[in-house]
Amino acid sequence: MTDAHYDRAPGNSxxxxxxxxxxxxxxxxYTIGLALAVILTATSFWVANTPLLWPxxxxxxxxxxxxxxxxxxxxxxxxxxxxxxxxNNVLALAFGILIVFLVVAGSLWIMTDLNDSMMxxxxxxxxxxxx
Amino acid sequence: xNIAAVIEEAELHQGAASTAxxxxxxxxxxxxxxxxxxxLLSDIVMFSALxxxxxxxxxxxxGGPAGPALFNQTNxxxxxxxxxxxxxxxxxxxxAIGSRRRGATYLFALITFVLGAAFxxxxxxxxxxxxxxxxxxQRSAFLSAFFxxxxxxxxxxxxxxxxxxxxxxxxxxxxxxxxxxxxxxxFSLFWHALDIVWVALFTVVYLMGVRP
Numbered sequence: 652m653t654d655a656h657y658d659r660a661p662g663n664s665x666x667x668x669x670x671x672x673x674x675x676x677x678x679x680x681y682t683i684g685l686a687l688a689v690i691l692t693a694t695s696f697w698v699a700n701t702p703l704l705w706p707x708x709x710x711x712x713x714x715x716x717x718x719x720x721x722x723x724x725x726x727x728x729x730x731x732x733x734x735x736x737x738x739n740n741v742l743a744l745a746f747g748i749l750i751v752f753l754v755v756a757g758s759l760w761i762m763t764d765l766n767d768s769m770m771x772x773x774x775x776x777x778x779x780x781x782x
Numbered sequence: 783x784n785i786a787a788v789i790e791e792a793e794l795h796q797g798a799a800s801t802a803x804x805x806x807x808x809x810x811x812x813x814x815x816x817x818x819x820x821x822l823l824s825d826i827v828m829f830s831a832l833x834x835x836x837x838x839x840x841x842x843x844x845g846g847p848a849g850p851a852l853f854n855q856t857n858x859x860x861x862x863x864x865x866x867x868x869x870x871x872x873x874x875x876x877x878a879i880g881s882r883r884r885g886a887t888y889l890f891a892l893i894t895f896v897l898g899a900a901f902x903x904x905x906x907x908x909x910x911x912x913x914x915x916x917x918x919x920q921r922s923a924f925l926s927a928f929f930x931x932x933x934x935x936x937x938x939x940x941x942x943x944x945x946x947x948x949x950x951x952x953x954x955x956x957x958x959x960x961x962x963x964x965x966x967x968x969f970s971l972f973w974h975a976l977d978i979v980w981v982a983l984f985t986v987v988y989l990m991g992v993r994p
């Protein structure tokens with residue numbers, strides 16, 4: 652039979668079959684995810700502390716590593732895939748990411764713009780913001 | 783053509799091009815997990831507002847203590863390790879539930895609970911240290927945003943721990959019935975989502991915060 656009969660819920664790795672081999676490979680998926688997450692976390696901590704990297708690039712590097720790790724969590728722990736049985740989950744996720752992006756990027760953009768438009772030197776502006 | 787023939791026709795085609803639309807209503811387990819997935823995404827949207835607030839106010843220290851003086855990276859690394867390991871054991875618990883191994887379910891739930899409690903203890907100790915140094919939420923806008931964001935995640939972890947304890951009591955009393963199993967699936971989704979929020983949190987608050 653085919654796998655694509657029903658939509659798959661997030662967190663469901665595969666249709667339950669009760670096979671021993673399936674259980675082992677499912678543990679393998681979580682273990683790969685854990686290994687990748689540990690590597691990415693360790694890299695993040697190293698990037699934040701090393702003097703070897705160009706300092707202005709570090710923030711961007713940390714963001715990229717964090718997004719990569721969130722992707723690892725989604726794929727290996729929450730089992731979000733690109734399969735046809737996962738379309739609903741991916742669409743909901745895409746909408747969530749859109750809102751998160753609008754809220755975070757929009758707030759930062761507007762607030763930086765406001766600060767720049769204020770005819771005050773940055774130190775004074777910072778003092779003003781602190782009240 | 784009568785209805786029986788139409789159904790027969792559909793069943794013939796199902797093998798060739800089977801899609802979700804042809805299969806009829808999805809099982810309750812899928813519907814429940816999908817609904818909970820939508821809730822989790824809305825929860826993450828709420829966190830994004832707290833993140834935006836923190837990012838805007840991160841420099842507004844009002845002459846008070848700032849990130850580099852307050853954050854202890856060893857502590858953060860330990861917290862991260864606890865939460866990541868508990869996410870892994872939570873996944874193993876979900877597998878144990880799927881293959882109806884009750885002993886393994888209890889074991890992995892216990893490890894998940896202990897690691898989650900260790901995370902919470904580390905976080906509370908960090909908060910207590912900060913407050914003892916005078917870095918209270920009312921000291922500066924930066925600290926207000928910090929305690930709101932990190933504290934909100936901590937409250938979620940606390941709720942998750944209570945939920946896990948309740949679920950283990952339900953497994954003990956009711957057994958791995960279909961409705962108990964659905965609740966456990968929702969719990970594991972919740973726990974993994976908390977770990978995803980923590981990834982953003984330790985990057986934005988702690989790793990970027992210790993940089994001058």
